[in-house]
Amino acid sequence: MGFWTARQERALDEREVDALWWAWRQACEGAGLCTRVDTVTGPTVTVPRLVDVVLGPPVVLTVQLLPGQLLGDLRRVALRIAPHLGAVALRVTALGQIHARIELLGADPLDGTVGLPLPAAPGRVLLGRDETARDLVQSWADDVAHTIVQGVTRSGKSVFTYGLLSQLAADPLVTPLRQRPHRAALAPVRRDPARRVAGLRRRRPGRPRSAPAGPGRGHGRPDLLDACRP
Numbered sequence: 001m002g003f004w005t006a007r008q009e010r011a012l013d014e015r016e017v018d019a020l021w022w023a024w025r026q027a028c029e030g031a032g033l034c035t036r037v038d039t040v041t042g043p044t045v046t047v048p049r050l051v052d053v054v055l056g057p058p059v060v061l062t063v064q065l066l067p068g069q070l071l072g073d074l075r076r077v078a079l080r081i082a083p084h085l086g087a088v089a090l091r092v093t094a095l096g097q098i099h100a101r102i103e104l105l106g107a108d109p110l111d112g113t114v115g116l117p118l119p120a121a122p123g124r125v126l127l128g129r130d131e132t133a134r135d136l137v138q139s140w141a142d143d144v145a146h147t148i149v150q151g152v153t154r155s156g157k158s159v160f161t162y163g164l165l166s167q168l169a170a171d172p173l174v175t176p177l178r179q180r181p182h183r184a185a186l187a188p189v190r191r192d193p194a195r196r197v198a199g200l201r202r203r204r205p206g207r208p209r210s211a212p213a214g215p216g217r218g219h220g221r222p223d224l225l226d227a228c229r230p
Contacts, residue, residue, distance in 0.1 A: 013055060016055060017053050017055070020050075020053060020059070020061070020085065021050055021053075023084050023085055023086075024047070024050055024061070024063075024081075024085065025047050026084065027080070027081040027084035027085065028047035028048060028077075028081065029045055029047060030080075030084075031077040031080040031081055032077065033047060033048065033069075033073065033074065033077050033081070034046060034047045034066075035066055046066060047066075048063040048064060048065050048066055048069065048074070048100075049063060049064045050062070050063055051063065051064050051099070056104075057106070058103050058104055058105070058106070059085075059087075059103070059104040060101060060102065060103050060104070061101075061102040061104070062095060062099060062100070062101055062102075063099065063100050063102060064098055064099055065098050065099070065100060071092065071094050071100055074092050074100055074102075075092050078090040078092055078102075079131070082104070082105075085104055086104070086106075087104035087105055087106060088105050088106060088107060088108050089105045089108070089109065089131055089133075090102050090103065090104060090105065091103040091105060091133065091134070105133060109129060109130075109131065109133030110129065110131065114128065114129050116163055116166070116167070118166060118167065118170045121137070122171055122172060122173050123139055123140065123141060123171070123173055124137050124138065124139055124140065125137070125138060125140050125164055125167045125168065126163075126167065127164075128160075140168065140171075140174070147164075149161055
């Protein structure tokens, strides 16, 4: 009974591999990840060759790229190929010089909230997650030392900035500072409404130019900017 069951399971695996091979070939041809040669007997289509299949889960394919193809060529059409392989997305990584490892993702990696473990790695910050479930990590000293966050209302600018600052505050290499910009630096912005940015507000008419801070004042005011100094 055990031998017969193993034989049935092997036959099912072989049929699943054959289905993946045929779906891979058709998807690559439809996405343009192939070479086509017209002959007297008709066109000949060649796609990247499947050299290994791991049924998983997760299902992992190993393919050999065609001459002249790059890993970027495969990544550019990954979202077009994924649905035909029964996946939401594909995670494509290099495997040597001419081979690629393709992992079939069964769930949307962007469906849900991305956790933010603190403290972050010293010197690096987590910016988010891409469509292939890979964390986007950058060095704050080299890549995000000077950053402008731009977007429409309710697009996530504040959430992104708070997440970035919370990681920097937990980094032992960073000293968080809160700095109030000088009036001379903000004068052109106040004079020209077109140059105003979110986070700055005009002084109300009749309000004195300087007022004592008092209890609870100075926290959360929009004319205070957060900065970090290495």
